Amino acid sequence: MSGLFTFRRQNPGQVWAWATYDFANSAYATTIMAVIFNTYYAGVVAGGPDGTMIWGVRIPGASLFTFFVALSMILIAITSPLLATLSDLSGLKKRMLALHLAVGVISTAALYFVSKGDWLWGGILFLLSQLGFAGGNVFYNAMLYDIADAQDFGKVSGLGWAWGYIGGGLLLAINLVMLQFPQLIGFAKGTFTVQDCFLSVAIWWAIFSIPILRTVPTDEVSGTVHLKQSLRSSIQTLNRLLPRLKELPNFSRFFFAYLLFNDGIETVIVMASIFGNQELHLSQTVLIMFFLMVQFVAFFGSLVFGWLADELGNRTTILISLVGWLLIVVWGWQLGIFGNAVREFWILGVITAIVMGGSQAASRSLQAVLIPEKRSAEFFSFFGISGKFASAVGPLIFGLAVLLTGSLRLGMLSLIIFFLAGFLLLLRVNEDQGRLQAEQFE
Numbered sequence: 001m002s003g004l005f006t007f008r009r010q011n012p013g014q015v016w017a018w019a020t021y022d023f024a025n026s027a028y029a030t031t032i033m034a035v036i037f038n039t040y041y042a043g044v045v046a047g048g049p050d051g052t053m054i055w056g057v058r059i060p061g062a063s064l065f066t067f068f069v070a071l072s073m074i075l076i077a078i079t080s081p082l083l084a085t086l087s088d089l090s091g092l093k094k095r096m097l098a099l100h101l102a103v104g105v106i107s108t109a110a111l112y113f114v115s116k117g118d119w120l121w122g123g124i125l126f127l128l129s130q131l132g133f134a135g136g137n138v139f140y141n142a143m144l145y146d147i148a149d150a151q152d153f154g155k156v157s158g159l160g161w162a163w164g165y166i167g168g169g170l171l172l173a174i175n176l177v178m179l180q181f182p183q184l185i186g187f188a189k190g191t192f193t194v195q196d197c198f199l200s201v202a203i204w205w206a207i208f209s210i211p212i213l214r215t216v217p218t219d220e221v222s223g224t225v226h227l228k229q230s231l232r233s234s235i236q237t238l239n240r241l242l243p244r245l246k247e248l249p250n251f252s253r254f255f256f257a258y259l260l261f262n263d264g265i266e267t268v269i270v271m272a273s274i275f276g277n278q279e280l281h282l283s284q285t286v287l288i289m290f291f292l293m294v295q296f297v298a299f300f301g302s303l304v305f306g307w308l309a310d311e312l313g314n315r316t317t318i319l320i321s322l323v324g325w326l327l328i329v330v331w332g333w334q335l336g337i338f339g340n341a342v343r344e345f346w347i348l349g350v351i352t353a354i355v356m357g358g359s360q361a362a363s364r365s366l367q368a369v370l371i372p373e374k375r376s377a378e379f380f381s382f383f384g385i386s387g388k389f390a391s392a393v394g395p396l397i398f399g400l401a402v403l404l405t406g407s408l409r410l411g412m413l414s415l416i417i418f419f420l421a422g423f424l425l426l427l428r429v430n431e432d433q434g435r436l437q438a439e440q441f442e
Helices: 012-035 036-047 061-090 091-111 119-142 150-180 196-209 208-213 227-247 249-279 284-312 313-335 341-370 375-393 393-405 407-414 416-426 431-440
Strands: 053-054 058-060
Touching: 012 091, 012 119, 012 150, 012 196, 012 208, 012 249, 012 284, 036 061, 036 119, 036 196, 036 249, 053 061, 058 061, 058 375, 061 119, 061 249, 061 393, 091 119, 091 196, 091 208, 119 208, 150 196, 150 284, 150 341, 208 407, 249 313, 249 341, 249 393, 249 416, 249 431, 284 313, 284 341, 313 341, 313 407, 313 416, 341 416, 341 431, 393 407
Parallel strands: none
Antiparallel strands: 053 058
């Protein structure tokens, strides 16, 4: 693994500044999406297994949360493409990132005021924070071209994911101290609540986003940007792009495979702590420690899989990770089959940590390999909008399965189709041919 931290452009400062945005916004991914807010919303705000009565239908808290997740994906899909294409046309990539950062930070801070019964107010704020988080990632991913050569995409992408796991895990550890051991930092027991954890995410996200905004170079705007003209050009560009996807058959196959398996991944990540809380009755403290373990293991998994992506190829690396995801959902359905459901839950956490960083980092680098470099933000936009529309399906299916059956286990099993179909479709992707097709695309 020599050369893991050396880059062809010899710009480690810019690479680390770029990766630090992962360090910043991964606090949102852990504390808000994966561990504390999701269980707080599903278990307290929206009424837990007893649910909330809406239009004469009693909806379980877990289902209501997944429905808001799905709606957020649809809104992100609607709003992100024109902005991303606009960033390509006008050199506004960094400014678009800053705009989404502001929306995400402010709405996340406002979650501090959400309490029991505020299912609608809390859901709306969550939608806004998701727009800031996921929308900003469109521009963050596109900035990979500004700091790395194609041969380093896997390594740099893996570094970003790994650094992100450290950031998300570190704030999660701080949240654990705030809730359970505040005396260690000079405060009395009970000083902090889960709402204080939401506020800490906003502060963390804002502070550690400074390096990418100050250090990473992007094409700047020259002259006056006419918004109406640029938006019209954005629409025309997307209309030209869609019919030409047949010229990139390997990208198209990977694209649809990614839509499937990433939908499954995101749903597992969002629902794991809710599953542990409501199915296994694990406390908030235990769940935080569980996800701290996941973050720690995922750090090394991201580095190793990022290196494997450059050595074995991104496609092969993703296929290996998908075998792990298939094991996770099937075992999750039958959790306790070997006699101790809680112990098996921790084992599944280790497996998830190993394959999570690998599948996501390798997917980001393969995506970068298979799209034309000069059309980066445009293709990342297309990838983003379609991916977010598709990402609404997994939470919807999971939520409906729980609503109809009352079983979180069956909700977990429903995700197997996403991983299996994605695996089979990815087998038809030729990475070398796809790279040539991207280079020849005008």
